[in-house]
Amino acid sequence: AKTDDDSIRMVLIGPPGAGKGTQAPNLKEKFCACHLATGDMLRSQVTKQTALGIEAKKIMDQGGLISDEIMVNMIKSELSDNPDCKKGFILDGFPRTIPQAEKLDEMLKEKSIPLQKAVELKIDDELLVARITGRLVHPSSGRSYHKLFNPPKKEMTDDLTGEPLVQRSDDNADALKKRLVTYHNQTEPIVAYYQKTGIWSGIDASQSPSNVWSQILKCLGQ
Numbered sequence: 001a002k003t004d005d006d007s008i009r010m011v012l013i014g015p016p017g018a019g020k021g022t023q024a025p026n027l028k029e030k031f032c033a034c035h036l037a038t039g040d041m042l043r044s045q046v047t048k049q050t051a052l053g054i055e056a057k058k059i060m061d062q063g064g065l066i067s068d069e070i071m072v073n074m075i076k077s078e079l080s081d082n083p084d085c086k087k088g089f090i091l092d093g094f095p096r097t098i099p100q101a102e103k104l105d106e107m108l109k110e111k112s113i114p115l116q117k118a119v120e121l122k123i124d125d126e127l128l129v130a131r132i133t134g135r136l137v138h139p140s141s142g143r144s145y146h147k148l149f150n151p152p153k154k155e156m157t158d159d160l161t162g163e164p165l166v167q168r169s170d171d172n173a174d175a176l177k178k179r180l181v182t183y184h185n186q187t188e189p190i191v192a193y194y195q196k197t198g199i200w201s202g203i204d205a206s207q208s209p210s211n212v213w214s215q216i217l218k219c220l221g222q
């Protein structure tokens, strides 16, 4: 059985297509922790056509960011109410700005469960176009595939549920350009933030998914 001591509390940082959503399920399984992907949470609001979802879709399709306040509250309620998070958590897509990183630290300090690791998936922008434009996703689980690099067993079908795969509305070359600008301007500064606190590790994310996974395990001391 897992004890508090071997639980994991980490963030995955990286530009769109770096492999956060590909690697996070491996971490979730290995550490029995919860995987909180803010992009997936927002897309589920879009599907349900909530007021937040309708507003968020416009921003996401333009490659912008949803407000810090909304995102911080979203993570706060998951960390407090989701019983799976007691065993640890992998944050994927959050924090995405310095204020989000600061609020997260405050929130975890109050609970006396500080972050243990911030892993950055490092990759050049040029490699991301092919990854993003070929991506296929299973909306309800967030599982992602790639037409060429990681094809599903059956065309356009999720391996586990047999449900259809879709392409995200922000996965086109134009939106990607904007998402990359947003990443470099607003999210990349959190790398220096975590370097200062000493919990940062960087990994070359241009390697194969299995090599990236080994590197992640290595920097987690596994």
Ligand code: AP5
Pocket (backbone or CB within 6 Å): 014, 015, 016, 017, 018, 019, 020, 021, 022, 023, 038, 039, 040, 042, 059, 060, 063, 064, 065, 066, 067, 071, 092, 093, 094, 095, 096, 100, 131, 132, 134, 135, 136, 144, 145, 146, 147, 149, 150, 179, 205, 206, 207, 208, 209, 210, 212
């Ligand atoms: P989000 O859903 O978080 O999107 P993102 O950060 O742009 O990241 P992606 O999901 O595109 O990339 P990924 O790294 O998960 O790549 P994947 O593993 O699938 O956010 C979407 C939007 O929501 C944001 O733009 C923003 O508007 C909003 N938002 C979310 N969080 C927010 C926040 N905190 N604050 C404000 N706004 C927020 O891999 C990509 C493809 O490559 C796949 O097809 C995969 O199969 C393939 N692949 C993966 N690894 C490899 C490899 N090693 N080699 C070859 N192919 C690979």
